[in-house]
Amino acid sequence: MSRFPLTRGVVDRFVAGEQTIDAVTATRRLADLGLMSTIDHLGEEVRDTGAAVETTKAYVRLLEALRPLGFGDKAEVSVKLSAVGQALDDAMALDHARQICEAARENGSTVTLDMEDHTTVDSTLAILHALRTDFPDTGVAIQSYLFRSEADCRDLRDTRVRLVKGAYKEPSSVAYQKKSEVDRAYVRCLRVLMSGSGYPMVATHDDRLIAIAETLADGRSDYEFQMLYGIRTDKQLALVRSGANVRVYVPYGDDWYGYFMRRLAERPANVAFFLRSLGGK
Numbered sequence: 152m153s154r155f156p157l158t159r160g161v162v163d164r165f166v167a168g169e170q171t172i173d174a175v176t177a178t179r180r181l182a183d184l185g186l187m188s189t190i191d192h193l194g195e196e197v198r199d200t201g202a203a204v205e206t207t208k209a210y211v212r213l214l215e216a217l218r219p220l221g222f223g224d225k226a227e228v229s230v231k232l233s234a235v236g237q238a239l240d241d242a243m244a245l246d247h248a249r250q251i252c253e254a255a256r257e258n259g260s261t262v263t264l265d266m267e268d269h270t271t272v273d274s275t276l277a278i279l280h281a282l283r284t285d286f287p288d289t290g291v292a293i294q295s296y297l298f299r300s301e302a303d304c305r306d307l308r309d310t311r312v313r314l315v316k317g318a319y320k321e322p323s324s325v326a327y328q329k330k331s332e333v334d335r336a337y338v339r340c341l342r343v344l345m346s347g348s349g350y351p352m353v354a355t356h357d358d359r360l361i362a363i364a365e366t367l368a369d370g371r372s373d374y375e376f377q378m379l380y381g382i383r384t385d386k387q388l389a390l391v392r393s394g395a396n397v398r399v400y401v402p403y404g405d406d407w408y409g410y411f412m413r414r415l416a417e418r419p420a421n422v423a424f425f426l427r428s429l430g431g432k
């Protein structure tokens with residue numbers, strides 16, 4: 152879904168490829184390096200039922216392709232509910248997510264629900280709750296920039312929770328705006344999750360927060376770090392060498408625009424990289 156000309160190399164830095172086989176190949180390569188994967192079929196804010204069904208089928212196909220490789224929970228999937236129909240009908244999104252959870256369970260694996268903009272949080276948590284009746288290992292991302300998230304973490308202390316800072320532009324009525332406030336909130340949420348009975352997934356590239364997570368874990372080993380495909384690969388490998396559990400978020404598919412733009416927005420250096428490659432350097 153190209154909205155302007157981009158060299159393949161630019162997108163390739165952050166996206167594993169367009170096809171199921173590309174995601175499978177990336178997962179194998181990461182596994183060879185001792186890294187686990189959570190695979191995201193790119194796409195979001197689907198506005199018609201046909202597209203929601205197609206996305207669901209793409210996840211099921213992916214999980215079927217992974218099955219014979221026997222990765223188990225070392226290769227799970229991440230799902231944006233808006234890509235499987237949340238904007239149209241919560242019941243449809245739940246039904247589609249359930250189909251993906253079933254396919255994941257056949258692999259001995261599971262699903263983590265991504266968190267999108269703040270207007271979707273209540274619906275996403277309600278769908279998570281419904282899914283966990285049959286699929287108790289289903290996880291969810293919680294964004295530390297939202298004021299509500301510390302309380303959400305308390306409610307989810309027995310759950311697989313991926314803690315992120317948050318990637319959407321949110322108003323000051325619902326979210327911290329300053330990086331220092333978002334970081335402090337991240338530590339508060341982390342403290343809650345690390346003292347719970349769930350499985351914390353510490354999703355950040357921030358060295359300071361990674362070090363704080365190691366301290367707060369206080370000897371517990373049932374947690375993991377997560378980073379994005381193509382970002383701080385050196386750090387991912389260093390954590391693996393130190394004995395940590397590390398999972399990489401692997402996006403694939405052709406609808407990369409929204410994902411790619413959020414990665415650019417996070418870091419001026421990525422914009423420079425992008426502009427350089429447009430200039431052919």
Ligand code: FDA
Pocket residue numbers: 264265266267292294313315316317318319354355356357358377378379382383399400414415417418421
């Ligand atoms: P921060 O942005 O403060 O960066 C800390 C340091 O990390 C930087 O100084 C730089 O060195 C490095 N870094 C960070 N971003 C980089 C980039 N794009 N390129 C290169 N270096 C970079 N968000 C959301 O709203 N909902 C979700 O479901 C998810 N899911 C998710 C899964 C996983 C596995 C990860 C790692 C992240 C997400 N996110 C997300 C995105 C998240 O909210 C956040 O926007 C990014 O992770 C960037 O924040 P950091 O915690 O890395 O810190």
